[in-house]
Amino acid sequence: MNYDFREIEAKWQKYWAENETFKASNHSDKPKFYALSMFPYPSGAGLHVGHPLGYIATDIYSRYKRHKGFNVLHPMGYDSFGLPAEQYAIQTGQHPAITTENNINRYREQLDRLGFSFDWSREVRTSNPAYYKWTQWIFIQLFNSWYNKTSDKAEAIETLVSQFEKEGNAKVQAACDEDTPIFSAEDWNGFSTKTKQELLLKYRLTYLADTEVNWCPALGTVLANDEIVNGVSERGGHPVIRKKMTQWSMRITAYAQRLLDGLDNIDWPQPLKDSQTNWIGRSEGASVTFNVLDAERSRRDGDVISTSLNHPYQIEVFTTRPDTIFGVSFMTLAPEHDLVAKITTPEQKAAVGAYVEATAKRSERDRMADVKTVSGVFTGAYAEHPFTKEPIPIWIGDYVLASYGTGAVMAVPCGDQRDYDFAKHYNIDIPNIFEGVDISEEAFADKATTIIANSDFLNGLSYKEATKKAIAELEKIGQGKGKVNYRLRDAVFSRQRYWGEPFPVYYVDGMPQMIDVEHLPLELPEVEKYLPTETGEPPLGNATHWAWDRLKAAVVSNDLIDHVNVFPLELNTMPGWAGSSQYFNRYMDPRNNEAIFSKEAIDYWQDVDLYIGGSEHATGHLLYSRFWQHFMFDRGYVPKAEYAQKLINQGMITGTSAFVYRVDLKFHWETTSNVEFKQPSLSRAIYISKNYYKKFEDLRNFILNSELSAHDKNEFMMGIGFTKGLASVNNDTVFFDILDDEKKQTLSDFTRLFESVRKDIYSQNVGVIVEDLKFTPIHVDVSLVNASDELDIESFKKLNPENLDVTFIREEGKYIVGREVEKMSKSKYNVVNPDAICEEYGADSLRLYEMFLGPLEQSKPWNTAGITGVFSFLKKLWKLYAPYVDGSLSGVEAEPTAENLKTLHKTIKKVEEDIENFSFNTSVSTFMICVNELTTQKCTSRAILEPLAVLVSPYAPHIAEELWERLGHSGSIAEVPFPKFEEKYLVESSKEYPISFNGKMRFKLEFPTDMDSKAIEAAVLAHEKTQEQLQGRAPKKVIVVPGKIVNIVG
RNA sequence: GCGGAUGUGGUGGAACUGGUAGACACGCUAGACUUAGGAUCUAGUGCCGCAAGGUGUGCAGGUUCGAUUCCUGUCAUCCGCACCA
Structure with missing residues (x-):
């Protein structure tokens, strides 16, 4: 009886579903194991072979842990809010919920075919109101919390309010807005409710703030940095301006240090940790305050010695090099800096204004990309050096970013290359404050060998000593202190989109109010269209029923808004990462309608033991979810501050694109012709096989790289008579003489092709002169190409009627395509979807093959060429069990030989080690060796074959279940104990x-x-x-x- | 520029803490069985060489009895961040 994978796989998939084999219980005496794959966004394109790579790995590990006696939680769900569905809705008017539902169904079908051991009863969808109820709930918790730097954790906002009532905010150590004013208890108690709310917003972990965004008026939306190219929108090329908008933000910066420290306690890949470290961007240094000199006064008497009275303005800077403070020879402000307008002298006003305006037009990314150009303008104002009291000119320059630090730098040209370049360009002083260092060519930035000179009390000190001393002295005069700065910014949480979680927020007197948790979820309203409103409001502005009736606790018609009982609701929606930041915890108790999860559930499951997903989420989902988890931990909802102890990034599976080479013309119009100009084309398209393409290209390059003179080569390129390039080569030309016989053969092939093309074109009489041929590689669908890169011409023609009438120039009877590794994408026709593989070889083959391709973490090109290897392995495995499969076992079952046992135990040992090390590719090899050996040994012993089936089952579960049954067992193999390795058989x-x-x-x-x-x-x-x-x-x-x-x- | 990862046959890749380089698989070659085969089986297959033998893990050094593995330098490819003060 043959290995009929179709029947076997369908049978067991049905069995698992009907028997809920993989349903995890929240109550068990077994140890728990939580294995998680990142849930997918259900795109319209369906699953391709890259998706399952991580899922298969997680599945193998989950199944292995079940055999090892664990209670395994292995859930799957969908990150189903997102832009593509919305984009599609805008184009077609179809509700995103419908397309999302369709896509999910397609995904589910594809996932089911691969035999995953998911507990589908726990499926979540982020766009489901029952799910996003809890996303809204977390948002409310964040709103009702502040970050207490003293206890170093988030606390309920009430504790802050009671402190304000008792002693004001002067002593409060909190993460809050920079511009938070100081107030006393009396002040606080006297403030109006609105003022209190305004002040509290400056402390809440999610808050409303004016944020600079890339606003595209034509599209009526905010664009992400990477949606802007050269200052205009990527789609449509509309102008983009920087605009301040009131948006929700998350105070993730409060957690910067803990997010950094937490990395030490989790087993995540180093590159990913590095990315997060880099993103958080901690730098130590000092903040220094410079007093701005009174412009009027300094001009009037030329006396720049300040008094403590004439400091109307101060500039605060952050520096990592306080040791170089005596090297400061100018200051630079970001053009957007608030002080710019205030300190600029009348003489400089025009120049500064023009510069500021010019900068505003450039996007931040634009400015950052342009590193080479030095530009800036002098404001006319001076600051005073904190120690020497010398005047320091204040410039503005776009190399200083408003969004980093304080938006101002103290420029030390001798120690910083950018400052150096700026100073050189504008002829500013470059005082040298380093012992024995030449700075005539470039700045000196090596901290390790720094010895400070010309710096008063810092002379002779090293970088470390001088830094410490400088900070101490600054503190003494009250003009600075040691400071840690982070690159990490608070995260903008608003999106001007439709297809996202609505905020549970309505506005009373312009102040945001949270809807009571008992009234959640606040469901996404229906809208006529998914575009922004004509007045530029987000799509939710189109909803007619989008007002909150406080008395009825219900959403009502906008017409009823009276600002007494009925108030407008928030029009923004939450960003993509909202739904994914706690989904791993929701899986623990996904149908709970009373709480995000029960205490019992979270106490039992604790955290994720193994998380597998792509590295592209390094600074998005994987950072934000850690932030929310820390917050949940602070507020006592979860027992662990880090939710995933172990994380693995699976590598990307790239596609191997295939190309055909179309013959195109190089031509010029025949000027004397009076024929109407018409783009010439071959009456019958010609595609040449890869080796012709290669030989022709090589021949061209050979001539260009030959010993011939530049003049000759030029002639070859530009043309001789009416032809150029290869078409111009014949036995009268110098090019011909340098060719060997093989190249002459190639040339004659080319010439034949050229002549036939020329004949074709001239017969059309379109008034052109054909000069040469060129060959254009064109993507063809990889499904039309076999393992030997041969194109299936018949199918190619059938697929596209345009190709019916095409001449293929073959080599040895075959048309060979060119191949190139590229990212898998629809447009490159190199997407391979798992369905076809399942159809031809089965899910077990696909699972084994994806693992067999190489180490999990490595990215690798998809190439089906090797799949026959694992397929024939499965057939051999099946054959090994023949006596049990077809009942041909005669007489007594054989006792295992020493050789059999050695093979088996060698395999147990290796496979167990491999799974523990996530080295799945090598265990597939091990299985192959095992089956090859047992086949040679003619092993039929049950004592060998039974444990072997269990070993294989995590990798190829369908065939393992079937063999297990044929061996005479009833029930699933899923929880059969993993075979025990015994050293004695290997001695x-x-x-x-x-x-x-x-x-x-x-x-x-x-x-x-x-x-x-x-x-x-x-x-x-x-x-x-x-x-x-x-x-x-x-x-x-x-x-x-x-x-x-x-x-x-x- | 900074940070990270990876370089081994025609291909995907093995080689555990330094100890037989190329396991396993694809492909290729030859043969067997087949009307046929993209089925199955057998043998061979890093490179040079008829062979003996030589040579070989991006390149150049070093440590060692012994290096794909450790160290130094260098090159290439890929990824992330990027005027970060």
């Missing part, structure tokens, strides 16, 4: 020693394993082959490593 009585000379293996000798080094050495030296190798020389040294190797030096 050998002798070892074949490699005998090497000077490190090179020459021959092998067999010795008993218990033979000692001395005896081995004697036996080896006495051996005739050794004497032969030595050829009379006396060995200088003999190294014997028992059980390993013998090395003779001599």
Whole structure:
């Protein structure tokens, strides 16, 4: 009986579904194991072979853990809010919920075919109101919390309010807005409710703030940085301006340090940790305050010695090099800096204004990309050096970013290359404050060898000493202190989109109010169209029923808004990462309608033991979800501050695109012709096979790279008479003489092709002169190409009627396509979807093959060429069980031989180690070796075949279940204990020693394993082959490593 | 520029803490069985060489009895961040 994977796989998939084999219980005596794959966004394109890579790995591990006696939670769901569905809705008017539902169904179908051990009863969808109820709930918790720097955790906002009532905010150590004013308890108690709310917003972990965004008026939306190219929108090329908008933000910066520290406690890939570290961007230094000199006064008497009275303005800067404070020769403000308008002198006003305006037009990314140009303008104002009291000119320059630090720098040209370049460009002083360093060519930034000079009290100190001393002195005069700065910004949480979670927020007197948790979820309203409103409001502005009736606790018609009982609701929606930031916890108790999860559930499951997903989420989902988890931990909802102890990034599977090469013309119009100009084209398209393409290209390059003179090569390029390039080469030309016979053959192939094309075009009489041919690679669908890169011409023609009338120039009867590794994408026709593979080879083959491709973390090109290897392995495996499968077992079952047992236990050991190390590719090889050996041994022993089926089952579960059943068992193999490895079957009585000379293996000798080094050495030296190798020389040294190797030096 | 990852046959990739480089698989070659085969089986297959032998893990060094593995430098490819003060 043959291995009928179609029947077997359908049978067991049905069995698992009907018996809920993989349903996890929240109550169990078994140890828990939580294995999680990142949930997908259900795109319209469906699943491709890259998606399952991580899922298969997680699935293998989950199944393995079940065999090992764990209660395994292995859920799957959908990150189903997102832009593509919305984009599609805008284009077609179809509700995103419908397309999303369709896409999910397609995904589910595809996932089911792959035999995953998901507990589908726990499926979540982020766009489902029952789910996003809890996303809204978390938002409310964040709103009702502040970050207490003293206890270093988030606390309920009430504790802050009670502090305000008692002692104001002067002593409060909190993460809050920079511009938070100081107030006393009396002030607070006297404030109006609105003022109190305004002030509290400055402390809440989610808050409303004016944020600069890339606003595209034409599209009526805010664009992400990467949606802007050269200052205009990527789609449509509309102008984009920087605009301030009131938006929800998340105070993630409060957690910067803890997010950084937490990385030390989790087993995540180093590159990913590095990315997060880099993104958080901690830098230590000092904040220094510079007083701005009174412009009027300094001009009037030319006296720049300040008094404590004339400091109307101060500039705060952050520096990582306070040790270089005596090297400051100017300051630079970001053009957007608030002080710019205030301090600029009348003389400089025009120049500064023009510069500021010019900068505003450039996007931040634009400015950052343009590193080379130095530009700036002098404001006319001066600041005062905190120690020397010398005046320091204040410039503005776009190399200073408003969004980093304080938007101002103290420029130390001798120690910073950007400052150096700026100073050189504008002829500003470059004082040298380094001992024995030449700064005539470039700045000196090496901290390690720094010795400070010309710096008063810092002279002779190293970077470290000087930094400490400078900070101490700044503190003494009250003009600075040590400070840690983070690159991380608070995260904008508003999106001007439709297809996202609505905020549970309505506005009373412009102040946001949270809807009571008991009234959640606040469901997304229906709208006529998914575009922004005509007044530029987000799509929710189109909803007619989008007002909150406080008395009825219900959404009502906008007409009823009276600002007494009925109030407008928030029009923004939440961003994509909202729904994914706690989904892993929701899986623990996904149908709970009373709480995000029950205490029992979270106490039992605790955290994710293994999380597998792509590295593209390094600074998005994987950072934000850690932030929310820390918050949930602070507020006592979850027991662990880090939700995933172990994380693995699976590599991307790239596609192998296929190309055909179309013959195109190089031509010019025949000027004398009076024929109407018409783009010439071949009456019958010609595609040439890869090797022709390659040979023609090579020949062209050969001539261009030859020894011929530049003049000749030029002629080759530009043309001789009416032809150029290869078309111009004939036996009268110099090019011809340098060709060998093979190249002449290639040339004659080309010439034949060229002539036939020319004949074709001239017969059309379109008034052109054909000069040369060019060959354009065109993507073809990879499904039309076989393992030998041969194109299935018939199917190619059928697929596209345009191709019916095409001439294929073949090589040896075949049309060979060119191949290139590219990212898998629809437009490149290199997407391979798992359905076709399942159809042809089955899910078990696909699972094995994806693992067999290579290490999980590595990215690799998809190439189906090798799949026959794992497929024939499964057939061999099936055959091994033939006596049980077809009932042909006659008489008694054979006892396992020592050889059988050795093979089995070797396999158990290796497979167990491999799974624990996530080295799934090598265990597939191990299975192959095992089956090959058992086949040679003609093993039919149940004592071998039963454990083997269990070993294979995590990888190829369908065939394992079937074989298990055929062996006479009822029920699933899923929880059968994993075979126990026993060392005793591997013990050998002798070892074949490699005998090497000077490190090179020459021959092998067999010795008993218990033979000692001395005896081995004697036996080896006495051996005739050794004497032969030595050829009379006396060995200088003999190294014997028992059980390993013998090395003779001599 | 900074940070990270990876370089091994024609291809995907093995080689555990330094100890027989190329396991396993694809492909290729030859053969067997077949009307046929993209089915199955057998043998071979890093490179040079008829062979003996030599050579070989991006490149150049170093440590070692012995290096794909450790160290230094360098090149290439890919990814992330990027005027970060």
